[in-house]
Amino acid sequence: MIKNADPLAALRIETPPATLREMALERMRRAIISGLFEPGTRLVERTLCDQLGVSRSVIREVIRHLEAEGLVEMLAKQGPIVARLEWDDARQIYEIRAALEATAVADCARVADEKVKAELRQSLDELDRTSQQNSPLGILDATTSFYRTIFRAGGHTIAWDIVSRLNSRISRLRVMTLSTPSRTTSGPSQIREIFARIEKNEPEAAAAACRAHVAAAAAIAESIIGQ
Amino acid sequence: MIKNADPLAALRIETPPATLREMALERMRRAIISGLFEPGTRLVERTLCDQLGVSRSVIREVIRHLEAEGLVEMLAKQGPIVARLEWDDARQIYEIRAALEATAVADCARVADEKVKAELRQSLDELDRTSQQNSPLGILDATTSFYRTIFRAGGHTIAWDIVSRLNSRISRLRVMTLSTPSRTTSGPSQIREIFARIEKNEPEAAAAACRAHVAAAAAIAESIIGQ
DNA sequence: TTCGGTCTTATGGTATACCATCATACAGGC
């Protein structure tokens, strides 16, 4: 019975997320995160309908979703705009990330086996490659994949969702910090330090390194836009 | 000029959040949090239309919002249901709360002035009153107001949003834990301990007390539903 | 009786129509 379960599971038809709404959600989210829609831009529903080729129902539902995610802000009697980011918000987001990532990193250092470490190494290599190419978006992807592995290893799926969502809110800021000279040099080395501690299974030290890393990123961010 | 600014501000017409959508969102959220709609229940759109007296557009937008909040789950090809809560999710949520609340409590202990302490005392009194009446919902409200003050004092508005949202996902569980004999006795005293440390402006001790409090709550929760 | 096919219904996905309101522009009177 159990032997059958696996092969049969392979037959299962995955639901193609082919609903217009999900596709539109993905596109809009990316448009905002990538900066194609700049903060403060009005999101006029009918215009979006034309741009995405769907009806207002779909657009409005997507906007509701993005609103709950914090990527879109509703101005009463004026409609939705791309969420703006005050420095104070960014500051708070970095703080929360520090708390959650440090916890995840510590847990990861406790349980990491060879498989996890191998995955992390792979992300690190990717990180090196992209930093040498000076590609902020590449660095961002590599960093994301590094942390995703860490959160998954510790079973922190919900925390990962939260961190991802927060990161999407500061994505533009992150790209700016990554374009900074100081960041391109110190960033990778700090992440390597985190990995080194995980590799040796030293939770406390790993968490400390993680906090330092986030704090450094926050400091650069503040120097860029801290009003 | 500046002297005029204040009196004139009083004239400002606040936008009454009178949109059907917002009202429906509030009602639905409360219905789920309060347990009126039990986890796993199908949320049939047309039925909800009748129950709330609004159109499907409104209902669907509300569902999108609640979906993003994690209170509603979408089953492909079957529609929305009230989100179910696995123990592993609850465990993670308690962990995240521990991290965020401890941080907030520590910061609060650093900056708390008399005004904040007075507010906290008020919440504590309310907590005592409700625990003596053995009113789980009252206790929940008092605890919420206690923590809200703490997060606000430290300027952690975003973290507060996150914690509130997480709490709404485990609201039923929280009520159950509060109906437990052990909880009704130890809960208030642990919160008092947190306050005592804040009052003395001892960040580290306050954070430790907070972690202990959340850990205790998680332990009781696990004893109730930990599968 | 059991299997297979077909019809019906429930229900979500999508598009569209209509209304209220705010903002802008324009016109007329002082």
Add this chain to the structure above:
DNA sequence: GCCTGTATGATGGTATACCATAAGACCGAA
């Protein structure tokens, strides 16, 4: 020429109509 009242358009809020499909009921034949 400036101020005020009115018309017009842009845009969000809400309701409704239509379609596709999945799940169940019903029915007939082997």
